[in-house]
Amino acid sequence: MKVIQTKWLPLSIYAVGLSSMPVLADISPQIINGNEAAKGSWPFMVALVSKNVDAYEGQFCGASFIGERYVLTAAHCIEASSNQDFEVVIGVSDLSSPDVEQHRYSVEQIYAHESYTQEPASNDIAIIELSEKPAEPTVSLVDGYVRDNLNAGQMLTVIGWGDQNSSEEQYSSTSQLHQVNVPLVSQRDCNLGQGDGYSDIGADAFCAGYKEGGRDSCSGDSGGPIMISTNGHYEQLGLVSWGEGCAQPEAYGVYTNISHFADWIGKKTAGFSYQTKVMLGARPLGPIEHKFEFTNKSDQEINVTNVSLAAGTNDPITYNGSAIIKSNSCATLSPNEGCDVVVSYNIDSVGKHDFGIKVSTDSLAGVVTSKAHAIGANEVSDTVNALVTIPKNAVYSTEAWDVEGNTIASPDIANNKSTAFIVDGIPAGTVSLDLSVFSEEKHDYMEIYINGFEVSAFAGLLSGTVELPMARAKDNSFMIAYSKDEVGSAGHDRVTIKNFAYSNEIKELSLVEDPTIKKTGGSMGWYWLAMLLGGAMMRKLLLSLKRKGTQ
Incomplete structure (x- = not known):
């Protein structure tokens, strides 16, 4: 068990619904005051783990496998990471088990919501694209209407490997997946929660928990799923996002509302693969070139209808207007075919610089933006x-x-x-x-x-x-x-x-x-x-x- 004396971190969970997964029998209690989940009971559950680190020691957030090569999580879990910094483990209840590596997958791309903000917390959702298609079972997501049709008090289930101690001073967890049941809270009571941020919660999130506290998701559960049992099967309703402490009175857990993001999830899982943010690091002053790459990972042809500079979205402090598209090979892409756009940019001063392109497609992905970030510096x-x-x-x-x-x-x-x-x-x-x-x-x-x-x-x-x-x-x-x-x-x-x-x-x-x-x-x-x-x-x-x- 991990037992750590200081505990000051945030957490945010997103999750995906389970496809044709039978309702699990209740197990008697021990997340906060939850229970250890039965082995194999949540085969779509995902752990985000630091690269080159043991899965249990490196686990920092939860997520869910939603099918094909896509994993759903919270934007705050991945905002300070690239695809080279972490991996995912799918369908393993015990992160210390010897077969963990058989269920560990590398990350190809990361798509955080374009309007995600930390304070006030909003649009806390992200899609992770994997390098290969996993064989593990998937979770079903609720449709765009479910959340608005649920009554307060509806019991929901949250799962994760996070903190099991509600105190501010100590963090403790085990390698075993845990679960807890908490009731849905009305949006009115959610906005009346005791703590900063609750009054700002809109349609993109909801609350769950007990007014008196006692049971809750906590540190390390971020990005993981909260689910509803529908007609004998579990479906994912939301993602763990944030909360004022853990299991505190009148400080409910806050969850990203998946129903609100149904269209966005569809766009990001349409199979048009690209890097949203490229960190180029320090570069000497002078002209540079960067190749923006795009790949059709879908099973249908995708037409690129337009490519343009993304200068209009750049901060004038970090963009000097010098970007030029040097070459563009993007047109009609067959399945598994890629293309690239080469852009030149003149780093004319020390400090931050960014430039990018917008690519329009006839696919569900629509218009996408890819940006490169560099720091002008001298040796x-x-x-x-x-x-x-x-x-x-x-x-x-x-x-x-x-x-x-x-x-x-x-x-x-x-x-x-x-x-x-x-x-x-x-x-x-x-x-x-x-x-x-x-x-x-x-x-x-x-x-x-x-x-x-x-x-x-x-x-x-x-x-x-x-x-x-x-x-x-x-x-x-x-x-x-x-x-x-x-x-x-x-x-x-x-x-x-x-x-x-x-x-x-x-x-x-x-x-x-x-x-x-x-x-x-x-x-x-x-x-x-x-x-x-x-x-x-x-x-x-x-x-x-x-x-x-x-x-």
Whole structure:
């Protein structure tokens, strides 16, 4: 059993309905105050697990297998991941069982809802496309009318491998899948829930649970299914999304409403495969080219009717208007046929850049958008490079970072400006370094990114040793960024790093603080703990709004 003393993560569950699955007999109690699920009782249940990590230790969210090559989960579970960062395990009740690897599948693409937001939480749904078609049974999803026709009090079933302790201080779970029954709550009572965010809940979500608390989904259950028994069979009604704590009085569990997203799910599972977001990492200033690839994974012909730049959707701060379509091979695609569009872009300044294309099709997928994100940067001096004593391809920075003995320090920057330090081309393993932050509490922030995705944010004073897992087989990267707000200053207003080391063992992300330095200010962010615990604790947020799940 995992027993961990600090518990501050979010969680969000989406799930898919079960096709022709017989109703399971009730089993007597132990999720929060639920029961251990019988082996094989939920063969469509999916665990999202970190790549190159044991399934039990690496499980961070739930999901459901909805057929063909598609898995349904919560957007917050995958928003900080690419297809290279995690895998799925389907139909295994015990994540420590010896046959887990036979049910483990790689990820081809990820499709988060285009309008997903964290605060207020909305449209918390995503589709994962697998590299192959699994043989496991699927779950049936309810149609677009079921949710509105259900009465409050209707009993629903939630399943997951998440937290089984409702306290804020301790997280505990086992490798065994658990389940719990909770009643549907009226939308009026849902909006009256005690905690931030409940009054903002709209038609895209619903609540379930007891007014007095006691039974609930919790950390690590995010993205998993909540189901209704219909005519002797279970169908998926929603996905675990968020909640104010776990099993607390008048703080219901919040679930994504699958009925609301029936059309969206159909579009994303129509078989037109593409990468929605490509993280290119640091790039030297000058022109670059990127190839956007598309594949027809359906069993019918798909016609690409138009290809255009997606400049209209880009932030003018990060898009300079220089994108040009150099070539386009997309026209009529037979089943399993692919095409590509090559776009050139001029990175003319340091900082964030993005560009993309819109592709129109005559398939159910309709119009899709694919974007590339890069950071314009300069290679550091030989002196700085020599201090980064780990295997790598290059070291970049957006402004020249300083050297003080064996320490690399961020440069002085003006208010409302930022600076970044990037190490690229790192092999699989773990990078450790000593990190110190001296910033204005609640205003100026240090952020850490791994492979283009943010895993931490901190404001205040902090000093310690950080271990950063590099989980991809090759070409990993990390970035340390420091940003100042519009006004004010405190301390040294900078970040320092030193004592780089590398191990070929992939360890958990961790921070060991220097006990001689008094820590102040904001949290390292729920991403830290999510990754530190393999993402397993995805329901407790360290802020007042505590969501289930996120990586």
